[in-house]
Amino acid sequence: MVLPLQEVLLPDRIADLTGLGQFGALGEFVAAFLAAFVIANLMLAMSGVAGPWAKRKITAAFTDRIAVNRIGPFGLLIIPAAAVQLLAKELIIPEGVDRPAYDLAPLVIASSAMLGFAVIPMGSGIHLADPETGLVVVFAIASIASLGLATAGYASNNKYSMLGGLRAVAQNVAYEIPLIVTAASVVIFAGTLQMSEIVAVQAEPLFSVAGVSIPSWYAFVNPFAFVLFMAANLAEVGRNPFDVPEAPTEIVAGYQTEYSSVYFVLIYLGEFLHIFLGGAIVTTLFLGGPAGPVLPGIVWFIIKIWAIFLFTQWARSALPRVRIDQLIEIGWKGMLVLSFANLVLTAIIVGVFIA
Structure with missing residues (x-):
């Protein structure tokens, strides 16, 4: 069956436009590589802007300070300047580290976030893969980052790094379960795990006001689940009040203390890639994906994930960090209970009123 143009995956579209389809499996591989290259560079470009420049500008606006404004117009040239500065620094390997675990950890952290975008429908035909279990795939891939954080902390041969790695694992376990359970409530509404179908269901009108149709975004249908997911997502991406694994005033910089040069760049890049991946998941599950007038x-997809990035930076500036014991208690005694309550309530509503 031939799919409508808007549903054709990016590798297939590239294969058709370039004629690579006639070369069989090799042509399909090259088309898939080119599609992945496009998506990867889009995400890397946004993370490159977010890390050295946007993060500082947003934080300065929230805290009434002046951010970077000397290097280039609006300080934009700080982006290449920071990249050159960090990459030019000496890569220092402390004594006693566990290699190759020390070397692999930054790659795992950055690549796990990048791979997650493969199944995210971004609109305008930019969609790399659309498996029927897409939601499971993206959560499985994103959770690999926990392994990278724990490995970085253990392999660094530093007690503060080790504490940061242990905190990261404890935090991710405590908040990934509420995150997935809350996402399951969306699956109950949509009746599918396929990302494109979840987006398509939200395109249907929920109700009309003065002739304007309000779409069935799950943020409107189930705002309680949306708030839960946003809170758990803050913990997953390590933003206040849940930035305990890095906690500079307590454990130097946690799991990344002993990393420098290109390794630090990979970890720092992975942090922002995960923020955008979290925003992409929120956008897909609750904000209609790339839908918009x-x-x-x-363009709508990028606007939405940047809006979520703005929210995470507001949280970073406005909310105080909780203690590690408070973080675990909030996760296991608060978020977990609320997420299961939301799941049960959703199942009752769908079973009784919608089915």
């Missing part, structure tokens, strides 16, 4: 889908 007038503008192309990819």
Whole structure:
């Protein structure tokens, strides 16, 4: 069956436009590589802007300070300047580290976030893969980052790094379960794990006000689940009040204390890639994905994930850090209970009123 143009996956579209499809499996591989290259560079470009420049500008605006404004217009040239500065620094390997675990950890942290975008529908035909279990795939891939954080902490041969790695594992376990359970409530509404179908269901009108149709975004349908997911997502991406694994005033910089140069760049890049991946998941599950009026889908998708990035930076500036014992208690005694309550309530509503 031939899919409508908007549902054709990016590798297939590239294969058709370039004629690579006629070369069989090799052509399909090259088309898939080119599609992955496009998506990877889009995410890397946004993370490159977010880390050295946008993060500082947003934090300065929230805290009434002046951020970077000397290097280039609006300080934008700080982006290449910071990249050159960090990559030019000497890569220092402390004594007693566990290699190759020390070397692999930054790669795992960055690549796990990058791989997650493979199944995210970004609109305008930018969608790399659309498996029927897409939601499971993206959570499975994103959770690999926990392994990288724990490995970085253990392999660094530093007690503060080790504490940061242990905190990261404890935090991710405590908040990944509420995150997945809350996402399961969306699956109950949508009746599918396929990311494109979850987006398509939200395109249906929920109700109309003065002739304007309000879409069935699950943020409107189930705002309680949306708030739960956003809170758990803050913990997953390590933003206040849940930035305990890095906690500079307590454990130097946690799991990344002993990393420098290109390794530090990979960890720092992975942090922002995970923030955007979290925003992409929130957008897909609760905000209609790339849907929106007038503008192309990819533009709406980028606007939405940047809005979520703005929220995480507001949280970083406005909310105080909780203690590690408070963090675990909030996760296991608060978020977990609320997420299961939301799941049960959703199942009752769908079973009784919708089915």
